[in-house]
Amino acid sequence: MGLSCFGASSGNQRKANYYARQGTGDAEGTLVGKTKSFSFNELTTATDNFHQSNKIGRGGFGTVYKGKLKNGVPVAVKTLSASSKQGLHEFLTEIETISNVRHPNLVQLIGCCVHGPNRILVYEYLQNNSLDHALLGRSRTVKLEWSKRAAICMDIARGLAYLHEELVPHIVHRDIKASNILLDKDFTAKIGDFGLAKLFPDNITHISTKIAGTTGYLAPEYALGGQLTKKADVYSFGIVVLEIVSGRSSSSSIWGGAQKLLVEQTWQLYEQGKMLDLVDAELEEFPEKEVLRYMIIALFCTQANASRRPLMSQVIEMLSRDIQLNEKELTPPGFFQESE
Incomplete structure (x- = not known):
């Protein structure tokens, strides 16, 4: 097709030709900035034709x-x-923006490929897979002691604080969950898929996340009313912390013969003064x-009223210092549970 990365069927041929000319002549031609272009053939070869064994x-994104x-x-x-409704120019501009976001607790985007209708992103590979695979799967891959779990909580908090408060313009992730960590x-934790919601704003909603089974992470104001702010990410972070402590999934927990969301059960145990009953049995x-x-901080993050939830920079302060939390200000969590 004459292009190192971008299909000739694109609506912006001149832009595609420009990016193709930026290539260095090898299989990893460089785009503007730090983003690399990859040919479709190169990625097909790299993944053994996207073989199932490499999945x-x-x-929600792919x-x-x-x-x-x-x-x-x-x-x-x-x-x-x-399917992004953006043209090639707009898509590449967003990819360039995402690839320039660099933080130790964010997964690095290193390149992309556009080939006809195919749009492919290439990220750094992380050896220990995702948090849900390591901690929440039917057969856990590793045994995470508390020190590692606490460090993972802090890593996620730092990554989110960077997206919310340090990056300009800031990014609201929209889909913080164990599989995106x-x-x-x-075992340093890095947040994946940040910035992608902006590429596909019409596709990633609480309707599509239902398919991926992520209902238990959704802030109620987002799930019910579509109100998306940084505080929706803070809510999801609180849920992930509870999963890390308990080793249980947010949305499919059976308690005393009844199915309850993890945050719902946590609040019940908090009121009973039995929160340690929640702790993962594998934590000897x-x-x-x-x-x-950590569990009380998670409850602060998941309060029903979004305005009462802390900023992520405040969460880092609470996690990192042995300070007395003002539990008198703690109100019940909000949660959204879909009916069958």
């Missing part, structure tokens, strides 16, 4: 495959299933005072 994840570039570098290749070889030893503080 490592699936979410399917992720492990791949290996010809220079031996492992990558995560995400084939986007949603990736773990590197040292843990600092009770610290674990209780």
Whole structure:
């Protein structure tokens, strides 16, 4: 087709030709800035024709495959299933913006490919897969002691604080959940899929997240009224913290023979003074005072009234210091549970 990365069927041929000319002549031609272009053939080869054995994840935006570039570098290749209404120029501008967002607790986007209708993103590969795979799967892949779990909570908080408060313009993630938290070889946590909601604003809603089973993460004001603010991400973060402490999924927990959302059960145990009953049985030893503080912080993050939830920078302060939390200000959590 004469283009290193971008299909000739695009609506903006001149722009595509411009990007093609920026290539260095090898299989990883550079786009404007730090984003690399990849040919469709190169990614097909890297993933063994997107073979099922290389499939490592699936979410609202698409399917992720492990791949290996010809220079031996492992990558995560995400084939986007949603259809962006943006033209090529706008799409590439957004990709360039996302790829320039760099933080130790955010998954790095290193390149893309547009080939006819196919739009593919290439990310750094993280060896320990996702948090839900490591902690919430039927067969857990690792045993995470409390120190690692606490560090993961802090990593996520730092990544979100950067997106919300340091980055200009700020990014509201919209889909914070255990499967979007990736773990590197040292179990440092990195947030994935940030910025993608802006690419596909009509596709990623509480309706589509229902398919992925992420209802338990949704702030009630977002699930019921579509009100999307930073505080919706804060709510989802609180749910993830509860999952990390309990080792249980947010949306499919059975308690005493009845199905209750994790946050619902947590509040009940809080009122009964039995919050430690929530702690994952695999945590044989843990600092009770610290674990209780993390759970109470999670309850502050999931309060029904969004305005009462803390900013992520405040969450970092609460997580990092052994401070007395003013529980008199704590109000019941909000939650949204879909009827069958």
